[in-house]
Amino acid sequence: MALFSVKMRSSALGSHISGAERIVEEREVPNVCAAMSTRALAHSKGQPDSITVTVNAIDGDVAHIPALPITEACCADPAQARDTVIEALAPLTPHAADAWEMLTGVRDMRGAILFHAETGARLEPDNARGVRVTSMDAADATGERPEARSGKTRVTDALVLASKVAHHPSVLAEVCISDDPDYTTGYVASRKLGYLRVPNMKPAGSHMGGRLFVVNTDNPAGLIDYLEHTPVLVEEAK
Secondary structure (H helix, E strand, O other): OOEEEEEEEEEEOOEEEEEEEEEEEHHHHHHHHHHHHHHHHOOOOOOOOEEEEEEEEOOOOOEEEEOOOEEEOOOOOHHHHHHHHHHHHOOOOOOHHHHHHHHHHOOOOOOEEEEEOOOOOEOOOOOOOOEOOOOEEEOOOOOOOOOOOOOHHHHHHHHHHHHHHHHOOOEEEEEEEOOOOOOOOEEEEEOOOEEEEEOOOOOOOOOOOEEEEEEOOOOOHHHHHHHHHOOEEEEOOO
16 A cells, blocks of 8 residues: 655744645545645744645555553643653653743744753754654544544644654653644653643644754764654554
């Protein structure tokens, strides 16, 4: 069965607005391309002036990995969310508070920060770009997802990405805050913790957002290649 990677990116005046990613069968490609374009035009961050959809055949095997189990923290405000994230990271790095400050200080960064657990240093080759996680989808997704017009789409996309990231042995944890001003729930994820949803990570209306991976490698080239190029389908958690 031939599989294709379908990716969408939208922007306005050169600034990133939204992105989406699917791995689908050949017969599903036209409908998925149309659904992605519609999604880009309706984004809460505004009307894009550029929408790019790319389709590439996938050569070789696709890895199948399990989805992380989902739990949710109780956080009434951003201060409690900050404490929750730092508490989750503290067993993994002595620089947990620095990781939070670094994540909340970035703006308009399309990729993720690679944060060295031991030193607190950044490891991305290009700090302005970060590291992009691509080539992934839910294993049971076909065509336009049935939840495509509900909030479940956001959770599905985030869980798929978090599960792929956590599967690599060099990644100790991920922290994500959406840059969507209408969405204030983020997450902390790891193989041990699972996918912990964290509400109220930022004030409503804030454009702050970013993604940070706490890693334990001094040579991130292999990790970056996995994150950016290895195709992965995420199986539903049993």
